[in-house]
Amino acid sequence: MDRFVFLTFDGLSRGAVYAAFALALVLIWRATRIVNFAQGAMAVATAYVGYSVSAATGSYWLGFVVAVLGGLVLGAATERVVMRFVDHSSHLNGVVVALGLVLVIQGVLGMIYGNEFRPAEAPFSREAFTVGGIALLSPFDLFVFGAVFIVVVLLAVLFTRTSVGLRMRASAFAPDVSRLLGVNVGGMLTLGWALAAAVGSLAGMLVLPTELGLHPNAMDIVFVSSFTAAVVGGLDSAVGAVAGGLIVGLLLSYVSGYLGATVAPIAVLLLLVVVLLGRPGGLFSRSAARAV
Amino acid sequence: MTALLEAQGLTVGYGAAPVLHDVDLTVAQGSITAVLGANGAGKTTLLRTLSGLLRPAAGRVVLEGQDLRGVRVEQMVRRGVAHVPEGRGVVTELTVDENLRLGGLWRRDRADTKRALDEVYGLFEPLARRRRFPGHQLSGGERQMLALGRALVGRPRLLLLDEPSLGLAPRVTAQIMALLRTLRDGTGLTVLLVEQNVRGALSVADTGVVMSLGRVVANADAAALRDDEDMRHAYLGF
Numbered sequence: 001m002d003r004f005v006f007l008t009f010d011g012l013s014r015g016a017v018y019a020a021f022a023l024a025l026v027l028i029w030r031a032t033r034i035v036n037f038a039q040g041a042m043a044v045a046t047a048y049v050g051y052s053v054s055a056a057t058g059s060y061w062l063g064f065v066v067a068v069l070g071g072l073v074l075g076a077a078t079e080r081v082v083m084r085f086v087d088h089s090s091h092l093n094g095v096v097v098a099l100g101l102v103l104v105i106q107g108v109l110g111m112i113y114g115n116e117f118r119p120a121e122a123p124f125s126r127e128a129f130t131v132g133g134i135a136l137l138s139p140f141d142l143f144v145f146g147a148v149f150i151v152v153v154l155l156a157v158l159f160t161r162t163s164v165g166l167r168m169r170a171s172a173f174a175p176d177v178s179r180l181l182g183v184n185v186g187g188m189l190t191l192g193w194a195l196a197a198a199v200g201s202l203a204g205m206l207v208l209p210t211e212l213g214l215h216p217n218a219m220d221i222v223f224v225s226s227f228t229a230a231v232v233g234g235l236d237s238a239v240g241a242v243a244g245g246l247i248v249g250l251l252l253s254y255v256s257g258y259l260g261a262t263v264a265p266i267a268v269l270l271l272l273v274v275v276l277l278g279r280p281g282g283l284f285s286r287s288a289a290r291a292v
Numbered sequence: 293m294t295a296l297l298e299a300q301g302l303t304v305g306y307g308a309a310p311v312l313h314d315v316d317l318t319v320a321q322g323s324i325t326a327v328l329g330a331n332g333a334g335k336t337t338l339l340r341t342l343s344g345l346l347r348p349a350a351g352r353v354v355l356e357g358q359d360l361r362g363v364r365v366e367q368m369v370r371r372g373v374a375h376v377p378e379g380r381g382v383v384t385e386l387t388v389d390e391n392l393r394l395g396g397l398w399r400r401d402r403a404d405t406k407r408a409l410d411e412v413y414g415l416f417e418p419l420a421r422r423r424r425f426p427g428h429q430l431s432g433g434e435r436q437m438l439a440l441g442r443a444l445v446g447r448p449r450l451l452l453l454d455e456p457s458l459g460l461a462p463r464v465t466a467q468i469m470a471l472l473r474t475l476r477d478g479t480g481l482t483v484l485l486v487e488q489n490v491r492g493a494l495s496v497a498d499t500g501v502v503m504s505l506g507r508v509v510a511n512a513d514a515a516a517l518r519d520d521e522d523m524r525h526a527y528l529g530f
Binding site: 166179182184185 | 343345366367368369370374375383385386390395397398442446
């Protein structure tokens with residue numbers, strides 16, 4: 001029972017990170033109908049910059065802020081310089097271009113920083129509090145929950161209560177009509193990418209301290225898990241992304257805990273296959289399963 | 293007569309084949325001009341070229357003496373041109389209120405935008421009762437009101453309407469046409485109206501332009517088109 005409680009909290013903590021990352025993917029999917037396969041590599045790149053700043057200045061938090069701001073810049077630049085020119089007639093085009101970006105980013109990171117694992121310190125202790133002998137959450141876990149919660153709330157407020165959010169939603173749902181109404185649709189797309197990449201960078205900074213370390217490929221598995229989470233929740237649903245993230249986090253935690261860590265990635269892929277076979281629209285899709 | 297909008301020698305096509313051939317058109321300020329013709333005559337293409345969604349291969353569009361070449365679509369609404377596209381363009385995932393507010397987001401004068409919004413709710417009582425409804429829950433007539441209201445929130449000087457009566461009951465169509473007449477008379481709004489409903493359009497229009505296969509074949513007083521039997525037979529088929 002202790003083990004179960006511990007695994008549950010640990011799973012929710014990881015799940016919160018997957019939820020944030022999945023949200024980043026859903027944001028870009030809803031606006032552009034592209035799955036940003038480069039999201040993991042972009043997050044790692046900004047994490048490298050962030051940790052470099054931390055090492056140079058001695059302040060973890062300065063590096064953290066730089067990483068997130070770096071996400072904003074990298075996301076905007078990626079949209080303006082690369083993704084804007086992708087031919088949208090086939091879904092695959094966006095995927096291929098994004099995968100190409102992954103190769104470039106990881107290659108450049110390897111050249112600049114080398115391919116050894118670098119330490120990625122956590123800003124808070126990772127030792128869990130114990131209540132009545134049962135290990136629950138660590139201060140770091142609480143930080144992760146808090147950060148993701150704040151991001152989700154801020155994004156929700158942005159999209160539903162501000163005019164920028166209204167413009168962004170309109171640009172995603174009906175770009176031509178929005179242009180006729182004076183909305184700068186191109187600008188809203190760039191903003192969407194910038195925000196999504198910033199959320200991805202935040203998720204990266206939250207998950208890297210729990211991984212083996214900083215490495216150009218460090219976010220690859222996180223990407224797969226988060227992508228699964230987004231699909232499970234339904235690519236069009238932000239609520240689904242959060243729910244999917246928590247589900248994947250819990251699944252990974254239980255499978256690792258009870259069956260072994262090597263089996264965990266298989267469990268994620270199995271979940272992806274089951275959802276795609278049974279309810280391809282995701283758990284939160286409005287219509288019944290429709291083969292695409 | 294002051295010309296608010298002029299099309300001069302417009303030739304427009306999607307890909308290789310031109311859809312509009314050398315189209316000339318003048319829209320007088322404070323008037324309602326009806327563009328009539330069968331399916332495929334090029335009426336929608338004309339509107340889309342006037343609002344900048346399509347670039348002409350030849351010819352130009354002039355608004356109050358200013359050539360609109362190179363002006364981006366997003367800028368048109370700031371010049372006072374509101375285009376309600378084919379199918380109305382109601383954003384179905386947004387609520388009635390969000391759709392209406394979208395029409396005024398480009399404006400700097402927040403106070404007047406709020407006033408315009410209230411005026412639109414006053415004009416279209418069914419919309420006022422359904423502010424929080426998402427667009428996909430509205431009937432055809434309500435969607436037309438929403439699309440029109442959204443255009444009016446921006447206080448346009450020129451309204452480009454693409455088949456507003458499409459799919460609407462005759463009574464609702466008559467209400468829309470009457471509203472256009474009221475807006476012209478009351479605020480001096482200029483309207484360019486593409487319609488397949490010839491009788492409805494000619495009942496409010498000042499000028500009628502008939503198109504066929506991408507060309508203008510008649511451009512006359514609406515009254516003449518309505519009452520002159522020969523013209524009617526020749527160009528409108530009834």
